Every structure is written in C-alpha cells, then in structure tokens.
Amino acid sequence: MLNVGSVARKIRKHKARRIFIQVPEGLKTRILGFARELEKNGKRGLKVLISVDPCYGACDLRDNEAKALGCDLILHLGHSDFGLKSKIPVIYEELRMDYDPTPLLMIALNDLKPFKKIGLVTTVQFLSSLDHARKFLQKRRKKVYVGSPRRGNPGQVLGCDFSAAKDLEGTVDCFLFMGSGTFHPLGLSMAVKKPVFFLDFEGTQLLDLKDEKRRMENIRLLQIENAKSCKSFGILVSTKPGQMRIKTAEESKEKLEKMGKKAWILVADELTPEKLLGLQIDCIVNTACPRMREDSRLFKKTIIDPDDVDKLKE
Numbered sequence: 001m002l003n004v005g006s007v008a009r010k011i012r013k014h015k016a017r018r019i020f021i022q023v024p025e026g027l028k029t030r031i032l033g034f035a036r037e038l039e040k041n042g043k044r045g046l047k048v049l050i051s052v053d054p055c056y057g058a059c060d061l062r063d064n065e066a067k068a069l070g071c072d073l074i075l076h077l078g079h080s081d082f083g084l085k086s087k088i089p090v091i092y093e094e095l096r097m098d099y100d101p102t103p104l105l106m107i108a109l110n111d112l113k114p115f116k117k118i119g120l121v122t123t124v125q126f127l128s129s130l131d132h133a134r135k136f137l138q139k140r141r142k143k144v145y146v147g148s149p150r151r152g153n154p155g156q157v158l159g160c161d162f163s164a165a166k167d168l169e170g171t172v173d174c175f176l177f178m179g180s181g182t183f184h185p186l187g188l189s190m191a192v193k194k195p196v197f198f199l200d201f202e203g204t205q206l207l208d209l210k211d212e213k214r215r216m217e218n219i220r221l222l223q224i225e226n227a228k229s230c231k232s233f234g235i236l237v238s239t240k241p242g243q244m245r246i247k248t249a250e251e252s253k254e255k256l257e258k259m260g261k262k263a264w265i266l267v268a269d270e271l272t273p274e275k276l277l278g279l280q281i282d283c284i285v286n287t288a289c290p291r292m293r294e295d296s297r298l299f300k301k302t303i304i305d306p307d308d309v310d311k312l313k314e
C-alpha cells in the first residue's frame with residue numbers, strides 16, 4: 001500500500017527538500033519506518049517532519065504549520081484532494097486496497113433481489129472494489145450506477161459529502177455501500193431517501209441500515225427536543241481549512257439570539273470535552289466535521305447541526 005519508491009519519485013519531481021507528512025491514525029504504526037525510508041531514498045538530504053495530530057481527512061490541511069516549519073511540500077497520506085488551496089504544494093497519496101468483494105456479494109445477493117438498479121458507493125481506500133462489484137452485479141442482470149461527486153473520484157463518498165449518491169437518488173432503487181466502519185454508511189443512510197445496504201468488509205456481512213437509520217433519526221429528534229430547553233449555546237468553528245464555516249456559525253448565533261438564547265462562537269482545531277471545561281454551555285452547534293456526532297456521549301451535552309437551529313422554533 002505505502003510504496004516508498006513511488007512516493008519518493010513524486011517528491012523528487014517537486015524538488016522538495018523538507019516535507020511535512022500528515023497521516024491518518026490507521027497508518028501511524030508504519031509511519032516511522034516509512035519516513036526513514038523516504039529520507040534514505042530522497043536525494044539532496046531530504047528532511048521529513050511527521051505531524052502526529054489526528055488527521056481524519058484532506059479537509060485538515062496544515063499548510064500554515066508546514067510553511068512555518070520551513071517545509072516546501074506536504075505529503076497527505078490516505079486521502080484524496082479536498083479541493084483546498086494550499087500555500088505550498090501537496091501530494092495526496094490515496095492508498096487504495098485491492099479488495100475483491102465477490103465472495104461477500106454472493107452471500108448478499110439474496111437480500112438485493114428486489115432491487116434492479118443499484119447505486120454503488122465506497123470510500124477512497126476501497127475504490128478498486130467498485131469494478132469487481134459492478135461486474136458481479138451486471139452478470140446477475142442488475143443495472144449498476146456509480147455517481148460523480150463534487151470532490152474526489154467517481155463513486156467516492158466522504159462523511160461530509162454524499163454527492164456521489166445524491167447524484168443518483170432519482171435513478172436507483174437502492175444504494176450499496178462497500179467498506180468498513182459505520183461512520184460513512186450511516187451518514188449515507190441519513191443523507192438519502194432510498195434504502196441503503198452496507199457490505200461490511202470487516203464484519204463480512206450485508207446489513208440493511210433501515211433500522212439503524214430510524215434509530216439515528218430518533219436520536220437527532222431527541223437532541224433537537226433537548227436543545228429547545230437549552231439556554232446557552234456554543235457554536236463550534238474548526239480552524240481546519242476544509243471545516244471552517246464561520247459564516248454558518250455567525251448565522252446560527254444570530255438566529256439563536258433572536259430566539260432569546262445566549263450563544264457564543266467557540267474556535268478549536270478539534271473540539272474535545274476538556275476544552276469545554278469551565279464554560280457554561282448546555283448545547284453545542286457543530287459546524288465542523290459530522291464525525292463529532294459519534295462522540296456526543298463523551299461530551300455529555302446536546303449536540304445539534306446548524307440545520308437544526310431553525311427547528312428549535314417549532
């Protein structure tokens with residue numbers, strides 16, 4: 001997956017002398033060895049700095065930090081280009097896994113029987129599985145569709161961008177998400193109206209997300225109901241360039257104040273419960289990464305989306 005030779009060639013093309021690596025948590029165990037190899041491979045004494053801050057996506061582009069440290073290139077591992085402008089060049093090294101889901105699809109086929117037109121979606125690391133799945137399903141006389149997202153590659157979704165699926169809503173009977181982890185398939189099920197199935201590569205099973213979607217919707221309704229009685233709101237703005245939604249935060253603040261609530265804009269690279277210590281906040285309005293929803297229990301606070309603010313009047 002991590003090919004030192006190929007990455008070193010790309011770095012040489014940029015004539016970089018000092019690089020700044022951003023790495024997802026899942027690759028951290030291998031990053032030290034990889035960095036050493038790069039330094040050995042790099043011509044003219046390449047220097048490598050490794051950012052150990054968590055990096056969940058290419059929305060988190062640390063070009064200011066890298067530039068301040070004298071780096072002339074960022075190597076962003078595991079993510080596709082988010083379309084952000086950068087002060088220094090960036091290499092997005094996507095790291096795909098060649099996983100053939102055919103054996104799993106054979107087990108899943110029965111559950112997909114009622115659906116003729118299927119929209120395929122996945123995350124960047126499993127994009128090569130799309131072709132395997134397309135061939136398998138087409139042989140079984142299914143019509144297969146792969147949507148074009150606003151960002152990234154055909155068929156690719158992000159936790160904050162399901163345009164590859166929304167593009168197909170009017171065309172398909174259901175969606176088949178392939179990959180691992182529940183963050184993306186659950187987000188997808190909330191974002192579209194058509195049924196979503198999750199071909200879980202880790203759990204080696206096909207899951208119909210109908211019930212889980214209902215559970216998530218109920219949690220969201222409950223959070224909105226709770227927020228109606230909250231008095232003090234902290235509106236989170238992240239300093240990560242791809243998550244920074246200051247205008248949305250300011251609009252939410254204005255709306256909340258018109259409702260007679262107290263609201264403050266809170267700025268953090270990444271919000272953690274400790275950063276809220278000492279602040280009298282009942283409810284968080286999250287304008288940053290939707291992944292924060294997964295941590296709502298840690299915060300022990302009501303968390304809502306900016307879109308939910310208008311519903312507090314209902």
Ligand code: SF4
Pocket residue numbers: 056057058059060158159160161242243288289290291
């Ligand atoms: S905002 Fe969150 S979901 Fe979107 S790319 Fe960044 S980490 Fe992923």
